[in-house]
């Protein structure tokens with residue numbers, strides 16, 4: 001055991017004396033020499049030697065620590081340098097992307113030649129003026145950007161500030177520009193016709209979409225005005241309306257005369273007609289009536305489109321209107337083998353409205369139900385009081401905040417309307433594929449008229465239909481609360 005322990009003890013000795021300890025031993029050796037030379041002051045010399053030794057050791061230790069700290073600092077410096085390089089690279093990529101995005105935007109805006117794209121600051125000073133604006137308004141970009149306000153290109157009479165002054169004295173100051181952007185400011189966007197004034201003095205009817213422009217933080221920086229020249233389209237529309245009104249008027253007068261004389265001939269007791277003559281003239285009368293109704297529908301649609309349609313309001317019993325619509329349709333329904341039922345409140349249901357127009361709306365729905373239902377089918381008319389929920393839904397039982405309505409539903413078990421076509425039902429001259437396939441006659445104006453009448457009474461017209469199974473139209477009119 002000792003034989004093994006000894007070499008270890010011996011070999012560990014020099015290892016402990018290396019470094020600071022080694023230096024200490026050397027110093028002790030030197031002190032020993034001093035002791036031999038200056039014998040009388042031996043303790044003092046030993047003490048001084050130790051102090052020197054300790055100072056040297058301390059210095060060495062500090063040196064070592066400083067070297068380590070320097071190495072750490074160098075590593076940190078290199079790290080920071082590489083981080084800065086990465087940030088610089090990222091910044092360059094971001095800048096390049098931003099520049100590319102801006103270039104794409106500019107090239108898209110510049111490629112638009114049929115629409116004017118005008119961007120302004122918050123006060124209307126022009127900042128963006130695309131080739132479409134140059135073409136439409138006849139001024140190059142250089143003459144407009146940063147020097148002209150968009151107001152300079154608008155007909156001044158359309159930017160009357162009085163209304164704004166009275167309504168909102170604090171909303172941005174009653175300036176023509178505030179009038180121009182008022183709706184877009186309130187609702188987030190605005191699309192409507194405005195009159196633009198061109199450099200050569202022409203007046204254009206332009207449909208302008210106005211939207212606010214914001215920066216990345218959502219702060220509003222200005223406004224965008226995208227305009228489409230509608231001058232020719234609107235002129236054509238006006239001509240078409242005038243033509244329809246004129247033709248309808250011109251046709252109505254001779255038709256009324258034909259019907260009047262027919263009645264005289266058919267009812268003349270002094271010159272009775274043969275059965276055959278009566279049958280022929282009956283056909284003439286039916287067709288003349290049909291023409292007269294068509295002319296009336298065309299005229300009415302033109303009035304609705306032009307916003308020139310007015311109501312003669314009175315207190316109207318809807319129950320009476322529903323009963324007489326059923327009476328009118330019953331002859332056709334019986335001839336076609338379609339059963340009809342009517343369910344109206346005994347005491348009637350009175351609404352405020354135009355009796356003639358409401359009768360027309362009801363007749364349209366009932367005649368549709370009968371003509372789009374094949375033999376053996378059923379048509380049910382039901383009039384009841386119902387309620388409109390706060391979210392607009394119609395319900396049988398009143399809930400909090402619901403308002404009462406008179407609800408007329410006309411249901412049939414007929415051909416139905418495909419789902420994909422139901423959105424276009426209230427468009428003039430639209431006829432569903434089921435009507436065309438089954439060759440049911442009609443021009444496609446009845447529902448447009450019915451919808452216009454309902455809307456003018458503050459009501460709603462909804463449809464639920466399944467192809468091949470049937471259709472229900474629900475017409476709801478407001479009742480006094």
Ligand SMILES: Nc1ncnc2c1ncn2[C@@H]1O[C@H](COP(=O)(O)OP(=O)(O)OP(=O)(O)O)[C@@H](O)[C@H]1O
Pocket residue numbers: 297364368369372412414415416417425430431432433434435436441442443444445446447448471
């Ligand atoms: N009850 C119904 N069942 C199935 N389809 C219907 C029904 N009511 C309307 N439609 C569809 O809606 C279309 C438009 O109806 P609308 O009453 O406007 O026109 P119309 O009856 O064809 O012609 P008009 O009423 O002008 O004589 C119809 O052609 C038909 O395709």
Ligand SMILES: [Mg+2]
Pocket residue numbers: 364367368442445446447
């Ligand atoms: Mg119809």
